[in-house]
Amino acid sequence: MNGFLITLEGIDSCGKTTQAGLLKRRLGDEAIPHLLIREPGGTPVGEKLRFLLLQKEHSLTNDTEILLYMAARAELVAAVIRPALEKGLVVICDRYFDSTVAYQGYGGGGDRAWIGALNEKVTGGLQPHLTFLFDLSVEEALRRRGGGGDRIEERDLTYHRRVRRGYLAIAEEQPHRFSLIDATGPAERQHEAVWLAADALLRGGCTR
DSSP states (O other): OOSEEEEEEOSTTSSHHHHHHHHHHHHHHTTOOEEEEESSOSSHHHHHHHHHHHOSSSOOOHHHHHHHHHHHHHHHIIIIIHHHHHTTOEEEEESOHHHHIIIIIIITOOOHHHHHHHHHHHHTTOOOSEEEEEEOOHHHHHHHHTSOOSTTTTSOHHHHHHHHHHHHHHHHHOTTTEEEEETTSOHHHHHHHHHHHHHHHHHHHTOO
16 A cells, blocks of 8 residues: 555544644645545444444443444445555544544543454554644643533543543554644644644655
8 A cells, every 4th residue: 555544633622623624735735645534434334323423312332332433444444544545645534543442442441452453353454654642631622612512522521531541541652653742732833743744754655
């Protein structure tokens, strides 16, 4: 595969979706072929699974959440991500498998070894070339959101603190892949930090 997979991670309301859009625009300005997708979602099946995961009508066990995220991911990797990478595109993914480790593993107390084994199976071992982690306090994220949210966003602060700690632990374990971004700064300053790292990756890979 000649393309690159760049993922964006962080707790809810950290600003990563905004940054994904800014990165997409920058790649367009630079005439670099790219694709922006989100997890869960990105395929017809994935979008239906997204609705099931985020709706508030029914509760789900943590293991059920894990399996539904894996199903959505399996479809997305096979139908969208791998074909795009084989065409040489830069794929920007708003969340990927680190989200499952952080939310359902650290946050929900799920078996992280099992999560890792499932991720390996459904992705075929496809790792991001670069992952941006937008770090923000849980309290600031809640202030930005202003209350309300989907089924997972509305979980208590203790849960979201575990998720944040999980993300930081993952990044510490894999410093070669992660770029930590201070999500409290102005959006444009964050974007410049993102582009600096992304551009270095692309130039190093000679995709231009």
